Amino acid sequence: MSERLKAILSKKGAIKKIGVVGMGYVGIPAAALFADSCAYDFVWGFQRNSPSSGYKIDLLNRGISPLKGKEPMLDSLLARVANAGKFACTSDFSNISKTDAVTISIQTPFLNKDDLEPDFRPLLEGLRSVGKHITEGSLVVLESTVTPGTTDGIAKQILEEESGLTAGEDFALAHAPERVMVGRLIQNIQEHDRIVGGIDDVSTQRAKELYSPILTKGKAIPMSTRAAEVTKTAENALRDLQIAAINELALYCEAMGINVYDVKAGVDSLKGEGITRALLYPGAGVGGHCLTKDTYHLERGVKMSPLKPDLPDNNSSIFVVARNINDFMPRHMFNLTVQGLKRAGKKPEGANVAILGWAFLNNSDDARNTPSEAYHDLLLKAGANVKVHDPHVENYPGVAILQDPLSVLRNSDAIAIMTGHDEYFKLNALTVKELAGSEQPVIIDGRNVVSPDEFIDSGFIYKGIGRGDKNMHPIRPLNPLECIAVGHHAGP
Template structure:
């Protein structure tokens, strides 16, 4: 009987290593079909899952309560599984070089607990070559076994879009790859158990790794182009959103928008590709140019906020500024690599300590990672400027009267409203006399 059949018949188990925004949806999806061990090094996170609480908000508390996933922090439980999916973060260091420590650590742990004839599939985003040149040697060294003989390895890049309730694991075509035809077939059939959209069998592991890393690099470059257009059009006193709406009437116009580019994918993945290119003697031009533009948008936004404060005759130092939103994207609790922190740090350079409110973001994570303590939205008042940084639904629903309550009393021309995501009606606020600005 094949490994696929044994897993399908619940005679063998699947393990998910890393229960974050990627790993948790995978674990819950597979647990509807097969036996799953869900492992994470965070005791706090595992305890929350055991209590039926989903801190990621990706699958929801009800799904966590109902799932049959066996949550654990005991790595020895991995010995009970024959099919391992590694879904740990792959961030970048301060100098923008890849930080492979999480995936290397996970490889060592899986290797220590690897049994004969198992398959290990990596989902973490990496540059081409990491799986075969870094992860496999670690697995072999830790297990004392030989890849291709005693165990097999594959790569299936995650395509989770945090906060997106439409494009989910089940509805996105899953790219799969393996070190040989046999492992590829097994990996494909196992993922087909949960991915309704089907799988795409990549020609090799490196092809799958490369496909993943360029998906987000492409988006990064396109958003950088939109950000550059926004800078140009603001100088021309043309509304960028209006231009994009008009251009978007053409059937083949790509509908990207300007904004802050953070998170653990778009703002990170391009550096993995350019790092590998540098190792091979090629210095990226387009990719790194896009990164420079996007990394500088926090400073650009603050420059325009300060200019508007000056126009409003508001002293810049110690100005009362509130930031609405700290997560890296709308309707999502994830604050990893949020570019809103760039705005916070830039404001401090002007002597401004902003108040920050985000009812969606993970408050504990924000405090632990950035030292940021959120204010309640209802406590935002007596402000000189409001900066809407994230397009949460909660913020979209705030009325003009609601925003007015957040400002100091006085003439609207002294009230600076910065709308990075363009979620508000520009005409309404400008007609009311606000100093409104957006990308």
């Protein structure tokens, strides 16, 4: 324990002004909650004024969230704190000198997962910007998911070099990883326990002071910095493993001609003391910023450790195997598409395919590492004509995203549901078939959204992940009366 740092913080007093670096899915709700707390006087949101994200600054200063999709409580919270004069967003990082604590939430993707090299350039740039302006007694908290060893390694080094101060002596440093899911950002921050790992006891305690006022059901859980880093990477690697388990089971069920959802319900039904066998849901792929790369942060942390784990010879990491399975699911959607088109007497080359859903998560605009992109690219490579609909994603580099479902569904040979948006649960089989304009259109359900029997009875060729009970159904073309009925439905 540093008596010097302890004395500095005691003299400085309670945290009153906060800076949040990175106005994204983590930083925006955190800044709003900090600003809404009576424990704090003011919160700065720091955002680079770049061509791709500088637009957020004006929106946030007007109390408007730049995040699309359904995000309960966020819009009203932002409006309240902006109107109350407790929050402002800026690209001027010199204002960090006016804060008592700074949190950093910047993405940490991988340049190449095969050689375990992360792209820390944006994070390192953020650390340098923070380091230039922190003062004696500042608290710096790294919220970004990082390779274990980063906080008390390169992050500490940069902050010290830029500030001329010493971590643990002149300023406090901690890692408190975010644990949020798009669609429930505010709720997650308030209700989830907060892992807090300082580089020393004083830093840990200061970080606990920062987060405690915004926790409702959650509590701060102290541990070492390295343990906090491993906790975040491990919990996401484990979730990815759970998803991979049900995805592989879904592939097994398809091969054996059974419904994976029956199996899931059966497994879930076994309850009792010490029994934890609940399964997650299979799907068209795993996207987002976290699960797609946190396994590699964990693997890199082990690789960089001076001690190597005692494992069997020629052991393959189950976490990397899980990652490979989940990465395969868009390819499986493509395979199902090809199979469905073949049953309709068509090939992917020249086929018109409608993709429903570009966001990786239902009712969200978050399209980071979306599995839809891999599926989309496979279709293009096979010579298909592709249209994409998403009610929440307005634009994406290199891909035209349409908000009008009718124009996307019209004249489609195949329709693939990649995201479980609420709108897609309302699809009417006869109306969709009329729009498709095909005698035997194909529907490929990657999220168990539609009723297989409804679409099969309406003349569709159905393919669904994990639906071995339906994927080889007899093809039922519409009879004349059904063809007439198609015209009586106005919308999807």
